[in-house]
Amino acid sequence: MARLNNETIDDYTNHLIELLKKNANLQFREEFLQLHPTDQAEIYAKLVKEQRQNLYEMINPEEMADIFQALELQEQKELILELDQHYTSEMINHLYTDDAADLLSQLDESAAHALLKAMDLEDANDVKELMAYPPKTAGAIMTKEFISLASSHSAQQVIEQLREEAPNAETIYYLYVVNEQDQLVGVVSLRDLLTAQSNELVQNLMSSRVVSVDSDTNQEEVAKMIKKYNFLAAPVVSSDGTLLGIVTVDDVIDVLEDEATEDLGEFTAARGATDINVSAFQSAKLRSPWIVLLMFFGLLTAGVIEQFEETLNQIILLAAFIPLLMGSAGNAGTQSLAVVVRGLALGTLEKKGLFRILLKEFSTGMMIGFICAMTLLLIIPIFYGSYMVAVIVGMSIFCSLSVATIVGATVPLIIHKLKIDPAFASGPFITTVNDILGLLIYFTIATSLLHYL
Known part of the structure; x- marks a missing residue:
């Protein structure tokens, strides 16, 4: 079976479209069916509606089933509306039952019922069985075509x-x-x-x-x-x-992709809004609760700064390093979060031992903090002319990064123990918590050493 590479797919699509325009139907059918179903699906999706209507007359429902299975579910949902019910039911009869169940579950209830009624009884019963299982279970993603x-x-x-x-x-x-x-x-x-x-x-x-x-x-x-x-x-x-x-295994690949997408959404506090097909309104609706919640956490950050207003009034220069400390602590915490969530997802954390993981992350934070502190001890006196400010900022970033890695590693572990998806400990949440802790550490150290400035 022929398979096109990325360099030729566009050229070959144009070639097949020209055959359609010339009404060279036999040649089109012969060349089109020689392609890998993935390429057929890619070309099919690029055709305009009128060209697709011509294709339906040349491709029988069984052949169309192979093409349809290679499409994304959203594309299937949109394109199936172009087909008449008889053609659609015949095509769905030739889909694997798990693919047919996935497609019908995306349609409205009346359309799905009509198609099930038009299908072969045995195939329809198999599809109904899969659709009856709870979503995201083995029963829902299995296929009935086995020996x-x-x-x-x-x-x-x-x-x-x-x-x-x-x-x-x-x-x-x-x-x-x-x-x-x-x-x-x-x-x-x-x-x-x-x-x-x-x-x-x-x-x-x-x-x-x-x-x-x-x-x-x-x-x-x-x-x-x-x-x-x-x-x-x-x-x-x-x-x-x-x-x-x-x-x-092909179903498993889809599952892993779905779970990775879901975890990414949790990580960025944008669950359900990572799909580019989601409308702006729906995206805002899904993302705004986290942003509003984190905004209130941000008010705590402002409260911490207010509590140390006297320290800031005496040494205004300290304010210049607040973004540096907050950004560094947030980034370190998010890195630890990623390490632990991945370990929990792959099941490798239990093998290594939780204490060893926490000790490793704490040690990593201390080493990164030490490197950053030494760098600042060299740079700040040169640009700001104050060695004592360099000591305060250096000590603060050392302590902040050490604490941030522990927070980033501990929070998902606690959430996991509560039987909640550890990815729910999103990056923005960890960052905000570490911002608050970093500021408390910074101003506590600055206030205690204020008389040396």
């Missing part, structure tokens, strides 16, 4: 079964063995099957130590498990061990 075997079958019988069922399966690298009650009892790899003697029974080839997940397992835990074992797919079972479906 199950009986342990009494021979290798040759399984190969014959594969010839019939493999075209409709999402993956055949793992073949799952079930008993008469459809309970998962083993797994056979395609490699073991192909290298076995034709009369060898599945029960002799399978591994009975199957790693599986429950249908209500959080999707992030499923992704971690597949990553841990380097699986291409993982079986999903019910509470009684019945094999319900499989979660494939």
Whole structure:
């Protein structure tokens, strides 16, 4: 199957559009279907509505299903409105059930119900089953297109079964063995099957130590498990061990992308507003609560400065270093936050030990603080002519960065213990807390050494 590189995709798109304009439909269809589905989807999305209408006449619903699966969910939601109901229902019949469930869940209830009613009964029931699971669980992201075997079958019988069922399966690298009650009892790899003697029974080839997940397992835990074992797919079972479906590695990649996007939103206090398709009003609605909350925290910063107004009045020069201290402490805290949140997300923190992580971050903060303090002890006397101010600022930044790293590391750990997503300890929140602590440290040191100035 042909695959275009980044340099040729635009040129080839223009070439295919020219074929459409010339009504060279047969040539267009032949060249278009030779492309990788990802390239087909990219070209399809670039066509104007009239050109896409021409394409629907040349591409049957089954072929369109491959293209549609390569589109982003938002693009699917927008473009499906162009299709008539019969074409759409036929196309959805050929989508993998997890992809069909994702798409229908984005449509309004009446449109989704109409499409389900027009679909094949068996496919519609499978899609309804997936849509019934809670969002972001193994059941919600699994697919029903998998191959199950009986342990009494021979290798040759399984190969014959594969010839019939493999075209409709999402993956055949793992073949799952079930008993008469459809309970998962083993797994056979395609490699073991192909290298076995034709009369060898599945029960002799399978591994009975199957790693599986429950249908209500959080999707992030499923992704971690597949990553841990380097699986291409993982079986999903019910509470009684019945094999319900499989979660494939391509679904896991989507999950990891979604979770990373969500964590980024938490980190920047912009959860739900990182999507460029979100309107300005919706973005403001999602982001403003955090900004308003942090604004009130900022009033605490102003209160700290007010409490040390007398110190500032005596030595105005101290005010010049407030942004430096606040910025440095906030940045150091955010760095520690990133280290700890990533460790919690990957599960590596428990292996290292929480105390060792905190000690490491504190030591890191002290070393960075010492480097910054020594730098300021050299620079401030040269530019501001006061060695004592350099001592005050140097001591303050050393203490502030040491404390900031502990705050940045401790807050997400506490939140994690409370069973809340540690990414909720957002960067702006940590920065604001460290601003307040940094100012208290700065003015406390300055006030105590004021008589030396």
